[in-house]
Every structure is written in C-alpha cells, then in structure tokens.
Amino acid sequence: MISKFINREKERTLLEEEWGKEGGRLIILYGRRRIGKTRLLTEFVKDKENGVFYIAEDSSTQIQINGLKDKIAEFLDDSLLRTLEIKEWSQLFEYLANNMPEQRFYLIIDEFSYLIKSDKKILSVLQRLWDTTFANSPVFMVLSGSMLGLMSDMVLSYASPLYGRRTRDILLEELSFKDAKKFVTMSLRESLELYFIIGGVPEYLLKAAEYSSLNKFLEREFFSKMGYFYREPYFIISQEFKELKFYFSILNAIAYGNTKPTDIANFVGIEAKKIYPYLENLIRLGFVERQVSIFGNPKKGIYQIKDNIFDFWFNFVFKYREEIEREFFHPKKEELSSYYGKKFEDFVRREVLHHLLGYSKAGRWWHKSEEIDVVAVNESTMEIFFFECKWSDLRKKDVKWIVKELKRKAKLVKWNDGERKEKFGVIARKIEDKEEFRCDGFLVYDVEDLERVL
Ligand SMILES: Nc1ncnc2c1ncn2[C@@H]1O[C@H](COP(=O)(O)OP(=O)(O)OP(=O)(O)O)[C@@H](O)[C@H]1O
Ligand SMILES: [Mg+2]
Known part of the structure; x- marks a missing residue:
C-alpha cells in the first residue's frame, strides 16, 4: 500500500516552475537514502504523460544502457531502437537527441550515481550533448541519486563536466517534526521521542507507523537481531563512503560524546590534523554538524551528530550489540533520558x-x-x-x-x-x-x- 504523500510542497513547486519554463532543463536532486527522492519524482510525474522514468541498477554499464534504451524505445514507440545494439552512452543519447518529440517531456534518471560508478564517461557525454542539443530542446532532465559524496563531487562540484549546465539543485532534507508526526499515531510525547531517534526520514517513519507504542517499536526494530534498524545505519554508511572504517569510527567517536577534533582523532587513532577533511565530508553530507558558542570564537567549533538515527544507533544498538545478540538487552532509563535531553535541546533551537x-x-x-x-x-x-x-x-x-x-x-x-x-x-x-x-x-x-x- 502506498502511503499518503506528506508535504514536499517547496520541492514540488520548484519542479513545476522549472517544467513550465522554456527550453532544456537540467535538475539535480540529491539526498540521503530513504529520504524520499524516488517518491517525490513519482508524485511529480503523476499528472504528466510524456517522458521516461528510469531507475538505474548497481550493475554493469551494458545492463544500464540496455535498461534506459528499452525505456526510451517505449516512450518514442520506436521498434527500431529496441533492436539496435548500443554499446556506448554517446550512441544512446545521440539517438535521443535526433529523435526527440517537440513538446515538453521528462527524462528522469534515478540512482544516477550508479551510472557514474560504472562509467564516468556518461558525464562528459551528457555535457557535450547538453551544449549541442539538449539545452535548446524540450527535455526536462532530472538526475537523482543518493551516495551523496559521489553526487556532489561528480555532478555538483566545479570540476564536474555538468557544472554550469544544471538549472537547479535540490537537496532533499528530512521532514520537520510538524510533518513527521503525521505519519504516526503515538501521543505527542512519544512522537517527539520517536523523532529524537529516527528524525524526519519518511521510510523510517513508515516503519514506526506500524507500531502504536514506542517501546514495542524499539524492542522489535532496534534491540533485536531481526530488526530493521539493527543494521540500517551500518548499511547507509557503507553505501556513502569508500573509506568505511574511518567514517564509521568518527561517527562512533562523536556519538559517544567526543566533540572536539583532537578527542575525535584520539578515539579513532589518527593524527589530529588528518581528521578535518573527514569531518568536512560528514558535514557536507548532513551526518554531522559543527556548532560554535553564540558569542564565542568561530574558530572553536564542536562537532555533533545531526542525523539522529546515527546518534541513537551507536549509543543504544552498536554499544550493546553483544547483549542484543544474546537477547537480553533493555536500555537503562537514565541513558535514554539523557539522550532525549540532548536531542530536545537541539530540537528547541531548530x-x-x-x-x-x-x-x-x-x-x-x-x-x-x-x-x-x-x-x-x-x-x-x-x-x-x-x-x-x-x-x-x-x-x-x-x-x-x-x-x-x-x-x-x-x-x-x-x-x-x-x-x-x-x-x-x-x-x-x-x-x-x-x-x-x-x-x-x-x-x-x-x-x-x-x-x-x-
Ligand atoms: N513525503 C512523503 N510522504 C509520505 N511517504 C513518503 C514521502 N517521501 C517518501 N515516502 C516514502 O518513504 C519511503 C522511502 O522513499 P523513497 O524510496 O522515495 O526514498 P529515496 O530517497 O528514493 O531512497 P533511496 O536513496 O534508498 O532510493 C517510500 O516508501 C516512500 O513512499
Ligand atoms: Mg530511491
């Protein structure tokens, strides 16, 4: 069953405005896993007839090319294209450039980062065709993806061939509490505590919506080997970062209350000055935030976990994994309440x-x-x-x-x-x-x- 779509008005309006403009449009949509990128795009195309919506797989370039080729052939109702053997991205996009319809159509490539991962050439191919054809065409192209690092280095950064071609970047962020609470039936107090644990990530809220009690939810989904959240944060980190071990340890250090760069570096076991680039990446991707005292020296910042699920998971799942594996874990009341206390403070400020x-x-x-x-x-x-x-x-x-x-x-x-x-x-x-x-x-x-x- 598909859930009722909540908010995202700002992003929907942006997309509609772009759709209504003249000429080629290139939109980059990115955000952490489970945040609702695919769903936003699905809602967007609901009332539109013309276009291609392709969700890339993490597979070889040839499989990816075939996948998009079939979608384009279907859209153009082109049996010739279906039978053509296409080996390169350039051939496929050139074919599209020469056979485009005259009215506005969308070309959505979701999980675009999987395409870059198998073959970076796709970026320069798109750049070339954008400049020669697509920029003055009815195409409404959306490249969407998680693997935030890849998205920002390869697509959004100055060094990327697509830099300067895009007409919009949309970073999809967590829903606010106001929207998050619409997913669940718990009391206001429990909904807040839930929000302090999972934040405003739609997929997580949908999981929580299956429960009417927060305790049951935690017991089944976090404090159990079979639970959805027992491994989820680990999975997310391993998808986002190549140097998994470092990022994992840094998040772990911060979650355990090390807030200064030197303490974090000590915990991880690397030199203090080497820690900064990692911290910056974590901030850019929205996992961590840097805070300074309101009238204090801006150079003296401390680091905190921003994405709640990681904070909670390290402190209540990872830390007690042995007990959880042996099936006798119950969180201590004082630990839970000090966790909620910390998150409540952030919540009030934000x-x-x-x-x-x-x-x-x-x-x-x-x-x-x-x-x-x-x-x-x-x-x-x-x-x-x-x-x-x-x-x-x-x-x-x-x-x-x-x-x-x-x-x-x-x-x-x-x-x-x-x-x-x-x-x-x-x-x-x-x-x-x-x-x-x-x-x-x-x-x-x-x-x-x-x-x-x-
Ligand atoms: N605004 C929303 N209102 C209601 N449900 C939503 C909303 N956004 C997303 N969802 C639901 O949350 C789940 C996760 O969303 P979605 O698959 O779109 O995330 P994603 O960003 O594409 O994740 P991934 O990077 O893992 O592909 C889906 O079940 C989707 O229907
Ligand atoms: Mg998706």
Missing part, C-alpha cells in the same frame, strides 16, 4: 524557538565549564533570552533552581551589558504551576504549550 520568539539570533552558549542551552537576542529590542531545556517533568522547586542558576550564568554572557533587557525561561516536558512563573515574568513552556505551535 524547530521551536522561532515560534516562541519570532526572528532572533539564537544558539547554545558555553564558556569554559559553564553552559546555557539557548541564548537568543533581538538586536532591535535589545532583549536577551536565556533558556534551559529539560526532557523531564519539573516541579516548582526544580524550576526555581534552574532560573537561579540561569541568572548566575547570564552574568558571564557578554552582550550589550547595561543596556540589555534580560528574560529567563525554561522549556521542559512538563512543568508544575506554570502560571505562577508566568506571573513573575518568566517564560515557561512545556509539551502542552508546544502542541499549539508544532
């Missing part, structure tokens, strides 16, 4: 704060051993906000203590001292007697309040 404060500059702040989860400033009103985030149920005395600590730490934050207006707040799973704090001028929000904005 997806919640702008609903609460409107536009402002915001980030985490730290200095030496002191840290504040969220500091946000509004330059025009001279307001500065200090927030602590907690994925737990807070009693009145907990909130009072948190605010007291925030006030102490706020003095260490240098920003328009003397002129600024300070505001303090707590964002938590549940907060007792919120109204009382609000009357005293504090900003307090819990999941009940967030439900309105999420």
Whole structure:
C-alpha cells in the first residue's frame, strides 16, 4: 500500500516552475537514502504523460544502457531502437537527441550515481550533448541519486563536466517534526521521542507507523537481531563512503560524546590534523554538524551528530550489540533520558524557538565549564533570552533552581551589558504551576504549550 504523500510542497513547486519554463532543463536532486527522492519524482510525474522514468541498477554499464534504451524505445514507440545494439552512452543519447518529440517531456534518471560508478564517461557525454542539443530542446532532465559524496563531487562540484549546465539543485532534507508526526499515531510525547531517534526520514517513519507504542517499536526494530534498524545505519554508511572504517569510527567517536577534533582523532587513532577533511565530508553530507558558542570564537567549533538515527544507533544498538545478540538487552532509563535531553535541546533551537520568539539570533552558549542551552537576542529590542531545556517533568522547586542558576550564568554572557533587557525561561516536558512563573515574568513552556505551535 502506498502511503499518503506528506508535504514536499517547496520541492514540488520548484519542479513545476522549472517544467513550465522554456527550453532544456537540467535538475539535480540529491539526498540521503530513504529520504524520499524516488517518491517525490513519482508524485511529480503523476499528472504528466510524456517522458521516461528510469531507475538505474548497481550493475554493469551494458545492463544500464540496455535498461534506459528499452525505456526510451517505449516512450518514442520506436521498434527500431529496441533492436539496435548500443554499446556506448554517446550512441544512446545521440539517438535521443535526433529523435526527440517537440513538446515538453521528462527524462528522469534515478540512482544516477550508479551510472557514474560504472562509467564516468556518461558525464562528459551528457555535457557535450547538453551544449549541442539538449539545452535548446524540450527535455526536462532530472538526475537523482543518493551516495551523496559521489553526487556532489561528480555532478555538483566545479570540476564536474555538468557544472554550469544544471538549472537547479535540490537537496532533499528530512521532514520537520510538524510533518513527521503525521505519519504516526503515538501521543505527542512519544512522537517527539520517536523523532529524537529516527528524525524526519519518511521510510523510517513508515516503519514506526506500524507500531502504536514506542517501546514495542524499539524492542522489535532496534534491540533485536531481526530488526530493521539493527543494521540500517551500518548499511547507509557503507553505501556513502569508500573509506568505511574511518567514517564509521568518527561517527562512533562523536556519538559517544567526543566533540572536539583532537578527542575525535584520539578515539579513532589518527593524527589530529588528518581528521578535518573527514569531518568536512560528514558535514557536507548532513551526518554531522559543527556548532560554535553564540558569542564565542568561530574558530572553536564542536562537532555533533545531526542525523539522529546515527546518534541513537551507536549509543543504544552498536554499544550493546553483544547483549542484543544474546537477547537480553533493555536500555537503562537514565541513558535514554539523557539522550532525549540532548536531542530536545537541539530540537528547541531548530524547530521551536522561532515560534516562541519570532526572528532572533539564537544558539547554545558555553564558556569554559559553564553552559546555557539557548541564548537568543533581538538586536532591535535589545532583549536577551536565556533558556534551559529539560526532557523531564519539573516541579516548582526544580524550576526555581534552574532560573537561579540561569541568572548566575547570564552574568558571564557578554552582550550589550547595561543596556540589555534580560528574560529567563525554561522549556521542559512538563512543568508544575506554570502560571505562577508566568506571573513573575518568566517564560515557561512545556509539551502542552508546544502542541499549539508544532
Ligand atoms: N513525503 C512523503 N510522504 C509520505 N511517504 C513518503 C514521502 N517521501 C517518501 N515516502 C516514502 O518513504 C519511503 C522511502 O522513499 P523513497 O524510496 O522515495 O526514498 P529515496 O530517497 O528514493 O531512497 P533511496 O536513496 O534508498 O532510493 C517510500 O516508501 C516512500 O513512499
Ligand atoms: Mg530511491
């Protein structure tokens, strides 16, 4: 059964706009595995009659050429082409260039990276034909693929023959929580916890949608040898990177809480200066992100896992693989709640704060051993906000203590001292007697309040 298609309005509009323009169009669509590239393209062509949609296999060039040839022959209703023996990409694309229809048609090559992997020549062939014919033709070409590294080096980078020919790049990213929660029937609290584990990756959300309880989902799909997620992250990393071992160890290091380049390098066992190119690749591909303290030195960044599934998997599956293999693993409550706590903080900064404060500059702040989860400033009103985030149920005395600590730490934050207006707040799973704090001028929000904005 095909799932209801959720959002992707922005990408669909972009594609439709390009489709409506004149002349040849070349679109590059890329993104991590399972993110919904194929589905987006399938939805896009639903109301269009003319075109070729080819999904490449990871096989030899000859098999790939035959596959696309058959699709093109079918589209052109051309029995001659079907019988022709074609050995080179140039022959096939030249044939198409000479036999194109006059009205707009699509040529979608999904898993394009498999074609490059078997024969890089396809890039220069396409470049040549683009310049001589396709650029002024009705073709609407989409090259789509995962293996992000390959896509960006070979197709998007300056060095690629296709550089400058493409009319659009679309990087398909995870769905936001607002959309992700539409997949599942769990309570808001569980949906959030689920999101902290699998993020907004449609395929993973569909897997979770088979369960009404988060615990059951984790037990069956993560903490079991037979579970879908028992090997999935390993599979993803091995597909994306040739130097599997290094990338695997680096992600492992970061997931285990090593955030500084020197600590990461130590964990992996390589020289500190050699770690940077790997980290940069991981960032470019969206697996890792670099954070700097909001008013701190931009050169002193720390590294964190961005793609939730890897963080969770290393900390709860990979770390305990022996127990899982022997079928007696149950995650410790404290470990789970500290994991959710960390992810909740990120989530607040990324997806919640702008609903609460409107536009402002915001980030985490730290200095030496002191840290504040969220500091946000509004330059025009001279307001500065200090927030602590907690994925737990807070009693009145907990909130009072948190605010007291925030006030102490706020003095260490240098920003328009003397002129600024300070505001303090707590964002938590549940907060007792919120109204009382609000009357005293504090900003307090819990999941009940967030439900309105999420
Ligand atoms: N926006 C969406 N709404 C609902 N379901 C979606 C959406 N996007 C993707 N899906 C579903 O998620 C699953 C994975 O999507 P899809 O196969 O398109 O991903 P992909 O990016 O092509 O992955 P791969 O790189 O592994 O080929 C499919 O079952 C698809 O129907
Ligand atoms: Mg696909």
